Amino acid sequence: MAMALETPGLLSLAAGFTDNKTLPVGEVRTAVEELAQQPGEPEYxxxxxxxGRPGLRRLLAERLAALEPGLAVEALDAGMMVTNGSQQALYLAMQVLCDPGDIVLVDRPSYFVFLEMLTGLGVQARSLPLDGDGRIDGEALRRLLADMEARGETKRLKAVYFVSYFSNPSARSLAEVEKTVLAEVLAERGLTIPVLEDAAYRDLYYRQPYAARSVLTLPAWQAFPKLYLATLTKSFATGLKVGYGFCSDRAWLDKMLHVKGHHDFGTANFNQAVFERVIGDGGFEAQLARIRPAYEAKMRSLHGTLEAEGLPALGWRWAEPTGGLYLWLEAPRALDTGMNSEFCHACVREGVLYVPGDLCFGDDAPRHFARLSFGVLGGDELIQAARRFVTVARRFA
Amino acid sequence: MAMALETPGLLSLAAGFTDNKTLPVGEVRTAVEELAQQPGEPEYxxxxxxxGRPGLRRLLAERLAALEPGLAVEALDAGMMVTNGSQQALYLAMQVLCDPGDIVLVDRPSYFVFLEMLTGLGVQARSLPLDGDGRIDGEALRRLLADMEARGETKRLKAVYFVSYFSNPSARSLAEVEKTVLAEVLAERGLTIPVLEDAAYRDLYYRQPYAARSVLTLPAWQAFPKLYLATLTKSFATGLKVGYGFCSDRAWLDKMLHVKGHHDFGTANFNQAVFERVIGDGGFEAQLARIRPAYEAKMRSLHGTLEAEGLPALGWRWAEPTGGLYLWLEAPRALDTGMNSEFCHACVREGVLYVPGDLCFGDDAPRHFARLSFGVLGGDELIQAARRFVTVARRFA
Incomplete structure (x- = not known):
């Protein structure tokens, strides 16, 4: 894909990059200028x-406390860890929890970079079953866990992972009731295993936040060790690469910090100082206020072009997102849009890239989904890319 | 130690931090300002x-080619990887080469953070034997390798690691002849195992570079897979946290990059863009020209105070370094200066911290060494810290 991305003329609806035109050039410059002018030694x-930087950890704790009423800032601060993007937090969590051969429950579809990481660690992903409406199915989960127990797999089940707000790739958010059912069914079986809630896109709503508490405050999750992850970079500037995790379990957190000490003994202090400043002075929220309508407009442009060009009439279905960077398209079941499919190759030849949906499943991957991102492209290029995609879809109809 | 460092009045000769007063505030501010003003999209x-950023990798390849005549910039560029400090390159190298129970040969003394990392990965360190002058002893190494073979350990020997210029902790540099003997003895036994040369302090000479080629150009190492590591942050601004490695072996490099993709899929692009600019416009070299005499002056202050206060008369010995951030002190053999020793506790009570030397040995650790850093402290504080240290030494004489 790296090579394809460098091919001139190719338009990428694949890359999960963010919008270049709205990057916060002024905020970053001002923050660095102010850091340079502050009195005393340039500890930044x-x-x-x-x-992680104490001042930044405190601000992150305050932001999280505002999202999750009832949690004390002090407790959030005490469990906060700053990482090289939330990706590093995911890696550390898996590295300390899992051995090769272990199993992790994942959402369906799930974040494909996480799934690749599991493969790299020799860990198996097992999908959370869904009902006909695409929601977590408690009954089916009961059967899955019973089957796993019958096969002696339960002792190797080490964690459950999901992206809960405007998910990558599905753009869907998990309702409180779904998260609660998941916890209840696990608890019924005595499986109060560590839970990783990936809230990377929670800030990236278009009009209003998705109204669901996280596992941190949903009562059903109380007895579980919890890691709530998010990133500052998707919401601000991906080039700054700062993520964070709040971990409710001291022993788990200490193990992750121990390994982080070996990985890099700390994320770049300079970047954290920049974030401390832009969060503290309101620049971070101002940037969010700018990009939310920008992403909504780009989503509407992609969504509208796919509709106007007639993709629904070809049997394709998708939901219009209310946040995030992705459209998750379901092709007619008989059409193979997966990795190395004829459709996939035809798209590259037509000059448009997407993420084959089969990459986004922990197991039992269907081959008729596609993730389209409107993060990078905009304007005419986005429309052109959408037209090329529909041109290929028409050819395969 | 983290707690001790925050105790007011305590002076730290322990932390391997760099000098705050000479940090390149202006260079960083200017670089960010210029990045903000460049035409086009703010891809940084x-x-x-x-x-890693192609432009930065190219500049790093050019710098390395200038240090190691005979290497082509293109080949260096092709093997270059940018990491979160050189620490991440060390971690990736060990993660992909070693399994628990494996063995790595290390210099004696060695970088204690590397040794801790090996412990974390379940890997054993075995020290390279030294002769009476403290140089790598080829004959003793032959005997060690023969013993290892007799014990069936050779197949678990996966790499050799050393800090070769103004080392942490010893401040010593490895002569070409030492590195060559090491390669020859390994090759005699058919052990052309991966070699990691950690050149973190190569830029931090005081008057002139240490005249020794690295393993990249020393003929005896030609057949070995080589990873040459260095950092931009010790030499410029530790808060920016950018290191790099050049790997001569494509398969090894690819494995490291694969795992790095899971760790964080790339070091912060912003920081790399800052370095690309300051290296490209000469700011990096200008900063080096500023800090070299500053560190030499601090070294002389610490060294001179220890001498003037009479530490040599108490039986302590050390070499005056020609680069780097450390003095490596040998106490009288009977004096225990190791971790949790009476001497160590007395120093904390007196208000001075050092690194107990026993932490810096892979095995068979002597307990009469101490690493003193003049990286952080300066002026009266450095003199005061040195006096406190000698006060304690006098009490234990």
Missing amino acids: LQYGTNR | LQYGTNR
Whole structure:
């Protein structure tokens, strides 16, 4: 894909990159200028701590407390860890929880970089079963867990992972009731295993936040060790690469920090200082206020072009998202849009890239889904890319 | 130690941090300002690539080619990988080469964070034997390798690691003849195992570079897979956290990049863009020209105070370094200066911290060494710290 992305003329609806035109050039410049002018020694250019800059951790705790009423800032601060993007937090979590051969429950579809990481660690992904409406199916989950127990797999089940707000790839959010059912069914079986809630896109709603508490405050999850992850970079500037995790379990957090000490002994202090400043002075929220309508407009452009060009009439279905960076398209069941499919090759030849949906399933992957991102492209290029996609879809109809 | 460092009044000769007063505030501010003003889209705030920014990799290849005549810039560029400090390159190298129970040969003494990382990965360190002058002893190494073979350990020997210029902790540099003997003895036994040369302090000479080629150009190492590591942050601004490695072996490099993709899929692009600019416009070399005499002056202050206060008369010995951030002190053999020793506790009570030397040995650790850093402290504080240290030494004489 890296090579394809460098091919001139090719338009990428694949890359999960963010919009270049709205990147916060002024905010970053001002933050660095202010850091340079502050009195005293320029500690922001010195090593930080393994766990993350105390001032930033505090601001992150305050932001999270505002999202999740009832949690104390002090407790959130005490469990906060700053990482090289939320990706590093995911890696650390899996590295310390899992051995090769272990099993992790994942949402269906799920974040494909996480799934690839599991493969790299020799860990198996098992999909959370869905009902006919695409929601987590408690009864089917009961049967899955019973089957796993019968096969002696339960002792190798180490965690459950999902992207809960405007998900990558599905753009869907998990309702409170779904998360609660999941916890209840696990608890019934005594499986109070660590849960990873990936809230990477929670800030990226278009009009209003998705109204669902996270596992941190949903009562059904109380007895579970919890890691709530998010990133500052998708919402601000991906080039700054700062993510974070709040971990409710001290022993788990300490293990992750121990390994992080070996990985890099701390995320770049400079970047954390920039975020401390832009969050503290309101620049972070101002940037969010700018990009939310920008992404909504780009979503509507892609969505509208696919509709106007007649993709629904070809039997394709998708939901219009209310946040995030993706459209998740379901092709007619008989059409193979998967990796290395004829359709996939035809799209590259037509000059448009997408993420084959089969990459986004932990197991039992259907081959008639596609993830289209409107993060990078905009304007005429986005419309052109959408037209090329529908041109290929028409040819395969 | 983290707690001790925050205790007011305590002076740290322990932390391997760099000098705050000479941090390149102006260079960083200017670089960010210029990035903000460049025409076109602000790609420096967007995701970069897993392997590192092409322009920076090229500059790093050019710098390395200038240090190691005979190597082609293109070949260096092709093997270059940018990481979250050189620490991440060390971790990736060990993660892909070693399984628990494996063995790595290390210099004596060695970088204690590397040794801790090996412990974390379940890997054993075995020290390279030294002669009476403290140089790598080829004959003793032959005997060690023969013993290892007799014990069936050779197949678990996966790599050799050393810090070769103004080392942490010893401040010593490895002569070409030492590196060559090491390669020859390994090759005699058919052990052309991967070699990691950690050149983190190569830029930090005081008056002139240490005249020794690295394993990249020393003929005896030609057949070995080689990873040459260095950092931009010790030499410029530790808060920016960018290191790099050049790997001569494509398969090894690909494995490291694969795992890096799971760790974080790329080091912060913004930081790499700052380095691309400051290296490209000469700011990086200018900063080096500023800090070299500053560190030499601090070294002389610490060294001179220890001498003037009479530490040599108490039986302590050390070499005056010609680069780097450390003094490596040998106490009288009977004096225990190791971790949790009476001497160590007395120093904390006196208000001075150092790194107990026993932490810096892969095995068979002597307990009468101490690493003193003049990286952070300066002026009266450095002198005061040195006096406190000698006060304690006098009490234990």
